Amino acid sequence: MPADDQQLYRVLKKRFGYANFRDGQLETIHSILAGQNVLAVLPTGGGKSLLYQLPGYIINRPILVVSPLLSLMQDQINRLRLLGEKRVLQLSGELQGQQRNQALHQLAHYRFIFASPEILINPAVNRALRTVKWGLMVIDEAHCISQWGPDFRPEYLLLAKIHQQLHRPPLLMVTATATPTVRQDIISKIGLLPAQVHQVVRSVNRQNxxxxxxxxxxxxxxxxxxxxxxxxxxxxxxxxxxxxxxxxxxxxxxxxxxxxxxxxxxxxxxxxxxxxxxxxxxxxxxxxxxxxxxxxxxxxxxxxxxxxxxxxxxxxxxxxxxxxxxxxxxxxxxxxxxxxxxxxxIQVTLTAVDLPSADLLDQVRLNKLPARVLGDQADLFKFYLDHGYHGQQIVQSFHKRAHESHRRLxxxxxxxxxxxxxxxxxxxxxxxxxxxxxxxxxxxxxxxxxxxxxxxxxxxxxxxxxxxxxxxxxxxxxxxxxxxxxxx
Known part of the structure; x- marks a missing residue:
């Protein structure tokens, strides 16, 4: 066994209590430690959290984990604390006042920092993140970049910009399910070319x-x-x-x-x-x-x-x-x-978006009409307008998304x-x-x-x-x- 693998197995046993890696884990960790960007598609239950947690004890620089749900973040944090890890932080709206200011000034002292895409664009948080020399940026449940970003959580579309603002640390994107098309979409939306990403893909098949x-x-x-x-x-x-x-x-x-x-x-x-x-x-x-x-x-x-x-x-x-x-x-x-x-x-109704006309969107963009005329999803459309999209671009984007939703259904x-x-x-x-x-x-x-x-x-x-x-x-x-x- 190569010397570097011996170290990985020692950390695996000492920190996590496992004797062996699951399929795809070792290949992914090798690529991360080599400084590569990685897209890892491992089946549900394949041990995706280990992919960034174990390198955290070798890289010895802070690791930023972007996660879609507070409950998911809290679960990962609880697991790390049960393993004895104290240098872990969750950035969320629940962190307020002096407690937030203190945490932001001490980011470099944490080993694992969890955050949602929405909190990353908060000006104070974003400024603090830029001061840290990151060892790794992780996007957990990376399929959300493709499936949620355009019409549910548009902040996912800003992760490419945030990665650039953080001086492009190695990037790990992990998910359990992604077709070849979705994998290409994830890589494109994060601002990379396929040649810049090592893909570790294992079968979704669970024959049991x-x-x-x-x-x-x-x-x-x-x-x-x-x-x-x-x-x-x-x-x-x-x-x-x-x-x-x-x-x-x-x-x-x-x-x-x-x-x-x-x-x-x-x-x-x-x-x-x-x-x-x-x-x-x-x-x-x-x-x-x-x-x-x-x-x-x-x-x-x-x-x-x-x-x-x-x-x-x-x-x-x-x-x-x-x-x-x-x-x-x-x-x-x-x-x-x-x-x-x-x-x-039911699914058609759930995925339907009451889309305003391109002209109405442009009227709001030019401040000729208030955003409330855009309806119940005004905040969603205002996000695109605030980030430089014109009305026709938004309409075309949402029509494309509707077509894709119907294809999947x-x-x-x-x-x-x-x-x-x-x-x-x-x-x-x-x-x-x-x-x-x-x-x-x-x-x-x-x-x-x-x-x-x-x-x-x-x-x-x-x-x-x-x-x-x-x-x-x-x-x-x-x-x-x-x-x-x-x-x-």
Missing amino acids: IFLAVERFQNEQDKMTRLKELLLHLPLPGVVYFASRKIASQVAEWLRKQTNLAVAAYHAGIPSLERYRLQQQFMKGQVQVICATSAFGMGIDKSNIRFVIHYHLPASLESYVQEIGRAGRDGRLSCAILMVSPGDAQ HKMMAYITDDLCRRQQIANYFGEPLQGQVPCCDVDQPSWLQDHFWQEQVNQPNSIDEEDQLDWRSHLRRLLLPGNFSGQ
Whole structure:
């Protein structure tokens, strides 16, 4: 083993308690320590936080971690503190007055500094950041640059400028899901050329997660089926919804119907309560979380046995990211997508933007009209106007985004309706080969709980033991085989 690798393994064992690196970790860390820009696409549960945490103990310069959610930042900070790291800071709106001023004057003394894109453009914060000699800049959940930046969190579009302001330290961009097109978009929006970025890409395929789709004619059948699944599937699990209101309503109904510990989780719940729910779920005190997409980033619970989507996700990227939270311990798990009429329209409504005319946008840009005439999303459009965009440029950009959203939703619908193996569809979408797969979904194996299939799974590394196998078979045979439920 080369001398530099010996040091990496020593730090891995001493600081993090691991004997070996996961696939893709060592290659990524080598590139970071060589001063390269890196885009790492590793599957959910692939240990992406280690990619910057371990180099932090070798580079010995501050590392800036740009993260999309306060809960995700807090989770990473808590984990570092449990490992004994004290030199860690979260820059957020909660840091105020003298406490913020003191932290900004001492940035160079911290090892890890976490911040959202929005806080980075605060003038006082930005000035302080420019005074530090950074060892590494990290963009966690880097797919947000492509998917969120244009029409949800436009501050992501300023990360290229911020990277330049910080004198271009080595850049690490990490995500669990990114098609070749999205990877190119991430690199372009961060202001780099493909030749300037080393890409470490591993398959999104998680063969221990069985894929299934169930169709329903009405909402009542869907709810009844969900109750049956939760009463018989191994726990814990996550049920995803597109609506906060429905997530809360269904969670309440399930509590009454099942006597299970079920909780709703979404952005409308106060942050302190959301954190408490996260901790209860991690400790097993909550068995089922009924959540919107606000739940999941930073939740590293290894024994989630199922992920059910009550509503249609907006894209295969979102779907793969969310189902990847199941079965991180390598044991057999399942992902069930429940579909009923009108689900696609929910996503169309959620992604729709009430776009003003180019003329109206220009009138606001020239201060001839107040920004409030731009409607409920005035702040979003004002961001573009304040950064030099003209009305027609904004309109064209949002039309392009709408077209892309519809394309992704079309691919998501094809996943449901096509006869092709579901895992093969996902591999095709992400531009990956898929070879030597056992039956893996309800298309390939409608009676997938037959003995020969399960025996093949049991022979896989980290598979379920015999007792678990029998438990799964007895519970799922009557639930998931075709024709066993009137709502299918």
